Amino acid sequence: MTHSDSRAHVAILDDEPEIRRMLSDTLEEAGFRTSCYARATEFEAALKRTAPDVCLVDLGLPDRDGLALVHRLALESGAAIIIISGRAQVQDRVTGLELGADDYIIKPFDPAEVVARIRARLRKGRPETDRAAQTARFAGWTAHFDRYLLVNETGEEVAFSHAEGEVLRLFLESPKRLISRAQMQESLGGAAGDSFDRAMDVRISRLRTKLGEDPKNPRLIKTIYGAGYIFLGDVSWD
Known part of the structure; x- marks a missing residue:
């Protein structure tokens, strides 16, 4: 909705x-x-x-x-x-x-x-310097962070929550670079530990679903077991 x-x-x-x-x-x-x-x-x-x-x-x-x-x-x-x-x-x-x-x-x-x-x-996770850039394009998607919307090439809109947006922005600002759990926790705040890790897993799973990713073999948000995550798309910001 x-x-x-x-x-x-x-x-x-x-x-x-x-x-x-x-x-x-x-x-x-x-x-x-x-x-x-x-x-x-x-x-x-x-x-x-x-x-x-x-x-x-x-x-x-x-x-x-x-x-x-x-x-x-x-x-x-x-x-x-x-x-x-x-x-x-x-x-x-x-x-x-x-x-x-x-x-x-x-x-x-x-x-x-x-x-x-x-x-x-x-x-949290949205430094002042990032606020001007509210639109990112990647892999046929446009992310509108001011409206919490993903729009695909056919114009279909998918809403995302603020918390999901924090994670997506983190990936889109550091494409093709490994982001460790510790870096995610430092950027996004919250207490480190199992509950933070589970919350991140849920947010990433939901983002993959919204981006139409195959959960067994995602093409954009890859899990590097024991190390963290890496976002593989090319990204341009407006």
């Missing part, structure tokens, strides 16, 4: 209507597009139709274990995940981050802090 709206999309999952309203109002005012959900079931159903750039997830959900949901999101979604929770114990924060969350905000919070944290996440 493609949106003409180029604003970053934040999905809010919290069972408290006041918090949903406050976050949505603050984020919309700050220039984001939002969608709100009270239950995990409706949130997960919506994810099949849309790819938010950031998911704000409350851990105390009525119909699902919040940490299990965060873990699944980290493995299956390309979004940045920020936990918002009343659980202030250090162990809860550590567990949330180990399961793949990108950040953890404790209730009660200042809405302005949430906006700042989201902006910080969306800036």
Whole structure:
């Protein structure tokens, strides 16, 4: 599903209507597009139709274990995940981050802090010098990073998430060069370890699917086992 709206999309999952309203109002005012959900079931159903750039997830959900949901999101979604929770114990924060969350905000919070944290996440891996170049062409595809769109030679459009875009941009800025897991972690942020590696595997798998790659023998994004990845296409930037 493609949106003409180029604003970053934040999905809010919290069972408290006041918090949903406050976050949505603050984020919309700050220039984001939002969608709100009270239950995990409706949130997960919506994810099949849309790819938010950031998911704000409350851990105390009525119909699902919040940490299990965060873990699944980290493995299956390309979004940045920020936990918002009343659980202030250090162990809860550590567990949330180990399961793949990108950040953890404790209730009660200042809405302005949430906006700042989201902006910080969306800036990760996108240095100021790169912002002018928002369109790249490679192997019959055009990637529009300002609109989160891939367009093929026949004009067919495929949407990608902000997180998937971070990985794609990393490849397109360093074609035909080995990019190690350590370099990816340094460029994209997030805690190193199994959860980061799994999240990268998921994002790369999703990118390959969107680019029509053969998963057994991809022609563009090659896995160099034990070393990292290499992007084999020729790239030109507009």
